[in-house]
Amino acid sequence: TDNGQSLLKPLTSDVAIIAHRGASAYGPEHTLAAYKQAMTMKADYVEFDLQMTKDGELIAMHDETLARTTNAKELYPDRAPWRVKDFTLDEINRLDAGSWFNKAYPDQAKQAYIGQKVPTLEEAIKFVKQHGNGKASLYIETKAPNVYPGMEERLIEILKKTNVLDDEKLLLQSFSEDSLRKLHNLVPHVKLIQLYNASMLKGKDVYQEMKRISDYASGVGPSKELVVPKLMEAAHQNKLHVHPYTVNSKHDMVSLLSLGVDGLFTNFPDQFENLLDKP
Ligand code: G3P
Numbered sequence: 384t385d386n387g388q389s390l391l392k393p394l395t396s397d398v399a400i401i402a403h404r405g406a407s408a409y410g411p412e413h414t415l416a417a418y419k420q421a422m423t424m425k426a427d428y429v430e431f432d433l434q435m436t437k438d439g440e441l442i443a444m445h446d447e448t449l450a451r452t453t454n455a456k457e458l459y460p461d462r463a464p465w466r467v468k469d470f471t472l473d474e475i476n477r478l479d480a481g482s483w484f485n486k487a488y489p490d491q492a493k494q495a496y497i498g499q500k501v502p503t504l505e506e507a508i509k510f511v512k513q514h515g516n517g518k519a520s521l522y523i524e525t526k527a528p529n530v531y532p533g534m535e536e537r538l539i540e541i542l543k544k545t546n547v548l549d550d551e552k553l554l555l556q557s558f559s560e561d562s563l564r565k566l567h568n569l570v571p572h573v574k575l576i577q578l579y580n581a582s583m584l585k586g587k588d589v590y591q592e593m594k595r596i597s598d599y600a601s602g603v604g605p606s607k608e609l610v611v612p613k614l615m616e617a618a619h620q621n622k623l624h625v626h627p628y629t630v631n632s633k634h635d636m637v638s639l640l641s642l643g644v645d646g647l648f649t650n651f652p653d654q655f656e657n658l659l660d661k662p
Pocket residue numbers: 403430432445524556578604628629648
């Protein structure tokens with residue numbers, strides 16, 4: 384079987400390299416330094432997670448708190464649990480989002496990471512457009528949208544302001560179906576990716592589920608363990624692309640490619656690039 388591959392019109396001419404939080408194996412996640420490395424490694428996409436500040440600004444950050452990836456605990460010791468939604472952008476701008484990485488990964492540490500800032504979504508988009516040589520595109524996730532009312536509207540405003548809303552390769556992603564449906568209503572032409580963790584598919588007929596979501600989504604982002612021939616077939620028969628996360632070993636990259644995935648999220652974009660032998 385060809386896993387339904389022939390039914391599929393690819394998003395790009397080949398398999399997409401998606402740099403997860405930037406080239407986050409080599410630099411502090413969600414800093415301009417890590418995004419730069421992703422683009423140097425020829426990633427097709429830079430992946431962003433979004434959180435929203437107290438004053439309604441979208442920033443690129445994975446966690447709902449500032450504790451793991453910044454020095455917020457030292458700078459604001461009495462502000463536990465350091466939730467993003469309790470800090471203004473001005474306060475977040477004072478944080479160092481790079482030094483933690485040097486301590487955690489001394490093998491990859493660089494002087495240049497010290498003092499890296501938390502980027503706003505707008506800064507991150509402008510940076511990728513400026514340094515991406517017309518190749519790197521944006522793959523943006525609404526995180527915890529239930530915690531941040533208005534997140535989708537604000538995201539669309541920024542995409543408009545930075546002139547990327549009509550970028551053909553632009554992808555928006557979420558675990559939240561509500562958030563994706565909201566985006567689909569706001570900007571029906573933009574491609575959306577429904578993310579899945581294992582519990583979201585438990586007990587479901589995968590074909591029916593893929594059929595159901597193809598109503599608003601143009602692809603799925605399953606946790607890599609969920610990618611089996613049955614899911615591949617169900618997705619491709621419903622014209623959905625498949626982008627598993629987060630794939631960091633060469634072994635997993637090879638086996639997922641042989642199953643017919645259309646791209647993958649990785650912290651090591653260079654390793655995937657080497658396997659693909661892209662032009
Ligand atoms: O967005 C794909 C993947 O990144 C989902 O997991 O927790 O790394 O955002 P997470």
